[in-house]
Amino acid sequence: MKKVRIxxxxxxxxxxxxxxxxxxxxxxxxxxxxxxxxxxxxxxxEMIGSPLFLTKDYRDLLNRDDIDAIAVLSPDYLHEEHVIAALQAGKHVYSEKPLAITVEGCDRIIEAWQASGKHLMVGFNMRYMSMYQTMKGLIDSGAIGELKAVWVRHFVGFGGYFYYHDWHGQSKNTTSLLLQKGSHDLDVIHWISGRYTTKVSAFGSLDYYGGNMPNNLTCPECSLKKTCPEYVPHTFTECAFREEIDVEDNNMLIMELEGGVKASYLQCHFTPDYSRNYTFIGTEGRIENDDVNGKVYLKTRKTNTWKEFSDVTYDMKSEKGSHGGADPKIAQDFVELVLYDKEPLTTPFAGRMSVAVGCAATESIRSGGKVVEVSQTSSIVHN
Structure with missing residues (x-):
């Protein structure tokens, strides 16, 4: 194969x-x-430019011999169906995160992948962002000593627009936003630390969005649109305060990772700003990112070595392409996975584990904050 037809x-x-x-x-x-x-x-x-085969039924793609791979970019609750069907049809598959909205769904996908002999790649594009590759490189180099704690705060300044004006706002479609939005952050915690979560306790609630507005109400039709702070005139227009919304808009997680490393993750969808703040603390220092200004800070502590004499600031270079240049990189990695068997930065098992943590945390939230063991498995290849 010299070209991947997608x-x-x-x-x-x-x-x-x-x-x-x-x-x-x-x-x-x-x-x-x-x-x-x-x-x-x-x-x-229009975006692609070249003539395409267009259809409303995804199964029409699976039967075509001129398609080598399928990119599953559909809503979360359809990933399991689409990914498994594509693998069983003998296609290589790129799946957007989350891999599925249940752990069982992820396991069914991975079983289908292992039986298919085809490639499966999960769309964790944050692994391809220079900022987080820098942070991982620093930790792997021993710059902060032995990792002991991780703190993550995610300010989702566009949370209403992204998640409460369409299908995302219902748990039947997402389980919770700890899978849709949080899966990136949970995966980055696992990837940079090199450890998976074993148990979690969490609290969360629906404090701003949702309410008692009719489920069929849209922003353009609403009599309150001139004063509503969540009014949107286009694209996603379902009322953000409609009755059917049942997904928490702020969450706080405490996690224990393999080896006893402690981690916290905080997510809020009604903050005025947008930022992901990661802090990794080790026995010899800590690193912290500033994604708004494109910087990573390395702070050192007393170690009786040369390391203690300086702190370092890393300035991220600008890169072309969406998501800070990550999208073109992850797209190319999928091509090279299919053509040359080159292993990408993401793995199907990592996709499964971020979902497992999100599901466990959601269970904890909805049962009063109890400690929940994260679903593990020994029957799936951990690569």
Whole structure:
């Protein structure tokens, strides 16, 4: 195989990723799209430029011999169905995170992957961001000694627009936003620390969004749109205060990782700003990021070595492409995985474990904060 011919399922929020795969004169090309919306089909076709096979039924892609791989960019609750069907049809698969919305769903996906002989890659694009690669490199080099604690705060300044004006606001579609939004952060904690979570205790609630507004109310039709702070005129327009919303809009997790490392994760969807703040603390110092200003800070403590004499600030260089240059990198890694068997930075098991933590934390939240063991497995290859 000299070129990966890719069919896409879902042209919604992550549909833009496909532009990095469409290189007709290169090693990958988008050749087909399945999406239930003709309007999204047309917009996607315009973005790609080249003529595509378009359909509303994703199964039409699986039967085509001119498609080598499937990119599953559909809503979370459809990932399990779409990924398994594509693997069973003999296609390589790229799946957006979360891998599924239940641990059992993830395990079924991984079993189908291992039986298929095909490649499966999970879309953890934060592993491809220079900021977090820098932090991992520092920890792996021993710059802060032995890692002991991790603190993460996620200010989701666009939480209402992203998650409460459409399907994300219902737990039947997401389980919770600890899977949809939090899966990135939980994965980064696992990846940078090199350890998976073993147990978790969590608290969370729905304190701002949701309410008693009709489920069929949209922003353009609302009589309060001139004064409502959550009014949006386009794209996602379902009322953010509708009755059916049941997903927590702020969460606080305490986790114990393998080897006794402690971690905390805080997420809020009604903050005025957007930022991810990571702090890793070791026996010889700590590192902390500032993603707003593109910096990573290394702070040292007394060690009776040369290390204690200086702190270091790392300035991130700007990179081209969405998500800080991560999207073109992860797209290329999928191509090289399929063509050359080159191992990417992400793994299916890592995708499973971020979901397992999110599900355990959600169980803890909805049962009063009890300690919940994170589902482990010995029957799946941990790579």
């Amino acid at each position: 069919g896409v399922i879902g042209a919604g929020l992550r549909g833009g990723l496909a532009q990095y795969w469409h290189k007709p004169d290169g090693e990958s090309e988008i050749v087909a799209l399945a999406d239930i919306s003709e309007a999204r089909q047309q917009k996607f076709q």
